[in-house]
Amino acid sequence: MKIRIIACLLLLLVVTILSSCERNHYKVNTSSIKVKIEIKRLDKDLFTLNPDEVIQNVPSLKKKYDGFLQLFSMVINTGDINETSFGDLLLRFCSDKQNNEVFALAMKKFPDIKPIEERLGGAFSHYLYYFPEKKIPAVFTCITGFNNSIITGDSSLGIGLDRYLGADCEYYPRLNIYKYIIARMTPENIVPDCMYGWGASEWDFSTLKYPADNVLAEIIHAGKLKYFEKCMLPETSDEIIFGFTPDQMKFCRNNESQMWQYLVENNLLFSSDQFTIRKLTGEAPFTSYFTKESPGRAAIWLGFRIVESYMMKNPGVKIEEMIRNADVQGILEKAKFSPQ
DSSP: OHHHHHHHHHHHHHHHHHHHHHSOTTOOOOTTOOOOOOOEEHHHHHHTSOGGGTGGGHHHHHHHHHHHHHHHHHHHTOOOTTSTHHHHHHHHHHHOHHHHHHHHHHHHHOSOOHHHHHHHHHHHHHHHHHOTTSOOOEEEEEOOTTOOSEEEOSSEEEEEGGGOSOTTOTHHHHTTOOHHHHTTOSGGGHHHHHHHHHHHHHSOGGGGOOSOOSHHHHHHHHHHHHHHHHHHOTTSOHHHHHTOOHHHHHHHHHSHHHHHHHHHHTTOTTOOOHHHHHHHHSOOSSOTTSOTTSOTTHHHHHHHHHHHHHHHHOTTOOHHHHHHOOOHHHHHHHHTOOOO
């Protein structure tokens, strides 16, 4: 009888340990936090207007879109919305043949934006879970002439739908956008890009006052933002979060140790050379310091893994406390980062 009880207890212990190991570090209970996102469609309001009505509707557009209209105007280069020239410049933008064709494509691709609203609502529920004192931005969609994917202001978040028309969109190759970037210009990347963009606007590199602008500071800062994004979207795959293909993601996971060793042995971690930083963290088909199988921005994966290790080994640290911590050397030491 005693043997049977002991065996049952051991089995229970094993099950408990296994379930603990499988538990998603990023999964939290947000069931009590309800966030309803209602997106205002500036794209529809602009491109369904009769051209003769654009200028006379500027006052109502200002009222409806408040501070976002000025942000949008900066993106499409129509100047100060309070200048008399704004109406004429906006009319020119709305009358442009290509802009109208792109709007038609956007309406076909996004006839209903409820799925985006729902996913954003879930993401911002997590945002309030971690940052209960913060406010949710007003969200807008627009056509930007392919200029911006995400537009952020103090209390505004804009989505340039023309940058998410799908990898098969005929306009992107014409604009000489690289294929590895086009691959991410898809509807499923909208909400992840929104959350990363919102985090990047709240915690800009320059405002955190890092002791130096070097490789270590850059990859850890980017890693902080990716950690934030993953916390906001715990069910989203790493491939989407990082913008990697499955093979590129596999490369990063399987070659952490080699990539880290390369940075250390070649004294790159404390390099402040901007060309070096760009080669490790900038957009590219692959990271030239590693191999052609690596993705561009592969070093950001290392920064994320350092931050993730730091947060797991220091469970008392809150996300904002971690993000605002400019002591990257201290983060690295306390992370006890041991690449696989």
